[in-house]
Amino acid sequence: MSVLEMNRELSLDEVVEKHPEVPRLIAVKIDVQRRGVHYTDGALSRLDKELHQIRGATLFGSRDAKLTPLPESLILRDGTTVLTDPTPVEQNPYVVDFIDGKLVITDQGTIIEEAEYWPKPDFYGKKTVSGKPMEFVVTARPQRLQLMPSSYCHFWKNDHGCKYCDIVNHAKHQKSELGIPAKLKPAEASEVIKEALKQPGRFSSICLTAGSDTRGVEPFDEEVEYYVELLQVIGENFKTKKFPSQLIATAFNEKQLEKLYRETGLMGYTADIEVLNEHLFNWICPGKAEWIGYQEWKKRLIRAVDIFGPGNINTGIVAGVELAKPHGFSSESDALEATMEEAEDLATKGVSTIFMVWIPRPQSCFHDQKNASLEYYVSLAKGLHGLRKKYSLNIDFDDYRRCGNHPDGDLTRIL
């Protein structure tokens, strides 16, 4: 019987020993994402706002539900990017400390790994013509510019938002404390992108990600119209019609997808299905189920491959929510098997699946739940990466260079 079947959690070292093909640094990344981090005063004394990236606007809240201007996140010795949240100490996060002249990740006083803060992009700290800090309009991932056009999701209008999601509560918090508006003005977004692109060699793509907007003659027409307007204005910064870009949005119908492709420079498209099981999708993502449905979501992803071309379409899952109580899988091995089966079905049709580690956020319905074991995430990373190899799918537009969030994407450069 495997450990996954016994539901006993292995430690970091045990997981690394059991899965030698997965580099230790990737396992560290996953575990740091899974448990979050706490920064000691010593660690924060090393934070230099002229050199390091401080958290800008975010679509979702952090595990401490605060907006403290802490480091954006960490980077490991091999360049692996870790996206993780400040987390209350009582939740047993990893502790980032400064010991013997080095910034380190520690666990119960033991040094696990060296780390560094993300380097500050040149445009951070500058202001738009209307006086807004530019990092409140556009933020930076390792090599991509990140826009959050709308921090309101209309699925919450009748409380049918996804159960792990805190977007609306977080948007209100950001607006009241930092003055960050829930909706971006296209001209302002373009202004910041123009400034950001002046930095040589840092950015290789642009990503837009926002809440769903059900309004329009056909549902989601208004969401599509807004992206078209934004992408056209942003596109004025480029000499070619198409520019390296990704839109993470609702699963649009064929007409909407064709409009996006035809009228803008968009190259990559992601519609997050969130959980690869119809029954759990209906429970966890009731808004997506109400307006589109699980089978139709899959069909739209597959249709998008025909429009945008192979290698330009993927879907994200919030890995671990399939184990949420009380309706989720009760065993990790069953959850893994079911998820991989559905991911393979999509892979055979040209759609790649990537995952992010589920963070039970304090302002979400699932605030008191627990995410999965480290071994679960390591196994999922291997499995999803394996599917990409088997079906010759690439995710260059959403990989470790551009996004930096998905542990399965990190394996692309290693295995």
Ligand code: SF4
């Ligand atoms: S679709 Fe779901 S996860 Fe995305 S913003 Fe809306 S409620 Fe949140």
